[in-house]
Amino acid sequence: MPKGPVASAESEAADVALAAAGDQQAFERLYRLHVARVHSLARRMTGFEGDPDELTQDVFVRAWERLGTYRGEAAFGTWLHRLAVNVILNWRRGAAAERRWIEDGVDTDLLVGGRIGRAESMDLERAMARLPTGARQVFVLHDVEGFKHEEIAAMMGVTAGTSKAQLHRARMLLRSRLER
């Protein structure tokens, strides 16, 4: 499921090893290769609640710090992507404590003042941004990123059944909004 620019496996592995040894220029090449995917993930996962630029920075700084733990068992992009999901979900857990007024389960159309009129069709990205947090995150992880419910459940600290229920809820809300 990799998207975006593609480097040869050899050059990417070399840049990972160089970056792990402290070569920032190699790490910058990795950044350029993967930033679109990480930023898109951050933007979709956070909707209106977070700053995807800041989260993207956090992801790459964390990746730099943890490069020494990368063992090459999966593609670097896969490792980075999972790390990005964890960073974003952890941010969300922290942010939730400060933003209790946004309850999971609230249709965020209400929170943005109903700016989307019924006659106005929304594109999928905008519709996703307006989903309730939990439903949005599960939808992005499952339908956009291709994770399985068991993986999503482990990452989000919920049951697989909850993940399935959130996914169906997200899909039905999106279908309804996109067909207006």
Added chain:
Amino acid sequence: MAEHLGEQLSAYLDGELGDEALAAAGAHLAVCPECRAALEGLQQLARRAEALDDRPPERDLWGAIASRLPGGAAPKVIPFRRRRFDFSLPQLAAAGIAIVALSSGAAVLLTRGARTPSFPAATAPGVPAAATGLASAKGIRSYDAAIRDLEASLAARRSTLDTATIRAVEQSLVVIDRAIRQAEAALAQYPNNMYLNNHLAHALDRKLEVLRRVTSMAAAS
């Protein structure tokens, strides 16, 4: 008619229903236009979600990221060719000492261990041909010999470099030596990676180029 499928629609779409549930869902869909329409809508949605393109951020975030990494942004090698060099006697001794010390460190690196990368021919002008290929331990020793020759030549004329030259050479060699160390560390992990071998060869070439040029300048003064 039985109740609508509800969450089972998603499970049906994702192929997660067991045989019995799958058969029951199929039977319901055959007679329920509402569920069929919902399923079709979900199928279209799934196709759209899969087709979403990733977009980079509107502004480049690398500068902000680099500033948060230990040591800040990576230093750049000073473009040696652009510098103007004036030679004076008092500046020479320091230059010679600094260069010899730094390049001796490189010689240690070059002769360390049993690394046998398969480099393409290096391109440092003025370097003995045997020194530009590192396909074997013999090649590494030749490289080392070329560096020693340059050091000796430079030491003999070390009283001709100014402070600015010394600083430029020191900065360049520090960065190059760091790149060499990083490449060596990376090669320890992926010893057969051609990209890394070329990277190390390039760093070594740059080091020889710096040494060769500063030695030439000292000789011409």
